[in-house]
Amino acid sequence: MMDAIDQHIIQLTQTGLPLVSKPYHLIAEQLGISADEVMARMRTMQENGIIRRIGAVPNHYKLGYTFNGMTVWDVDDEMIDTLGRQVGALDFVSHCYHRPRHLPEWSYNLFAMVHGKTQESVDAEIAQIKVLLGEHCRAHTVLFSTRILKKTGLRIKG
Amino acid sequence: MDELDKKIINHLQSGFPICESPYQQVANELGISESQLLARLQTLLANGVLSRFGPLYHAEQMGGALTLAAVKAPTESFDEVAKIINAFPEVAHNYAREHELNMWFVIATEQPERLLEVIAEIEQQTGLQVYNMPKINEYFVGLKLEA
Numbered sequence: 001m002m003d004a005i006d007q008h009i010i011q012l013t014q015t016g017l018p019l020v021s022k023p024y025h026l027i028a029e030q031l032g033i034s035a036d037e038v039m040a041r042m043r044t045m046q047e048n049g050i051i052r053r054i055g056a057v058p059n060h061y062k063l064g065y066t067f068n069g070m071t072v073w074d075v076d077d078e079m080i081d082t083l084g085r086q087v088g089a090l091d092f093v094s095h096c097y098h099r100p101r102h103l104p105e106w107s108y109n110l111f112a113m114v115h116g117k118t119q120e121s122v123d124a125e126i127a128q129i130k131v132l133l134g135e136h137c138r139a140h141t142v143l144f145s146t147r148i149l150k151k152t153g154l155r156i157k158g
Numbered sequence: 159m160d161e162l163d164k165k166i167i168n169h170l171q172s173g174f175p176i177c178e179s180p181y182q183q184v185a186n187e188l189g190i191s192e193s194q195l196l197a198r199l200q201t202l203l204a205n206g207v208l209s210r211f212g213p214l215y216h217a218e219q220m221g222g223a224l225t226l227a228a229v230k231a232p233t234e235s236f237d238e239v240a241k242i243i244n245a246f247p248e249v250a251h252n253y254a255r256e257h258e259l260n261m262w263f264v265i266a267t268e269q270p271e272r273l274l275e276v277i278a279e280i281e282q283q284t285g286l287q288v289y290n291m292p293k294i295n296e297y298f299v300g301l302k303l304e305a
Contacts, residue, residue, distance in 0.1 A: 017212035088298025
């Protein structure tokens with residue numbers, strides 16, 4: 001599905017899109033192909049999901065979202081897909097996944113990231129998820145992040 | 159950060175065009191000049207308000223592998239453990255969290271088989287057990303944080 005030229009485009013853009021008037025032309029020059037080809041390939045990668053989106057990724061903290069909680073829930077396995085989709089549809093949830101338990105220490109299988117500018121707003125979000133999961137949830141906890149230790153985005157080797 | 163910065167951040171979280179002069183197009187939508195937009199983006203990236211600007215790639219769709227992993231780092235060696243883990247280019251992000259499992263990081267590898275190697279190397283270098291929690295199902299990834 002991806003060839004060597006796509007790989008090169010990824011390598012040249014994974015740290016960011018050039019901040020120049022014609023960024024796709026600059027990438028094209030670096031690769032020795034036409035800008036039209038770069039744009040066509042990037043559109044294709046976007047259509048088939050290799051590129052999730054092109055855009056800005058803010059640092060939560062710098063925008064005032066200092067309460068970033070990873071909420072984790074122990075949900076009935078047979079209900080998790082239905083409930084996971086419902087939790088993922090909440091407008092304050094940024095990521096929602098089914099992940100494996102590590103019993104007996106870690107019984108949580110549903111992960112939902114929530115973000116807020118105040119403790120109260122995040123508490124209200126968590127309460128809303130709890131109501132949604134209802135009797136299908138045995139236990140939950142919230143792991144707040146206290147520091148970003150690293151944030152570089154994905155890298156593949158050049 | 160002023161109102162224009164906020165407008166730019168909010169606008170650019172929903173996507174960016176693929177066309178000849180994409181910054182010009184976005185600048186028109188925002189009612190500013192292209193050079194103004196480029197200058198603002200440069201500043202927002204330099205001061206860390208934006209951690210990235212550009213295409214966000216989907217590791218699994220690229221044939222790679224991705225996982226979320228955690229360790230219980232002892233308080234006294236926390237920074238040392240972070241340093242070891244962060245030194246792996248395959249570690250994309252790493253967060254300190256309030257829990258017994260107090261360090262959570264995402265590992266992304268180009269070759270799927272490399273993932274377990276990285277985990278084994280982290281375990282060997284830190285002496286800690288790595289709790290590997292690869293996703294079984296993805297229900298949602300996205301969200302715009304209003305600036």
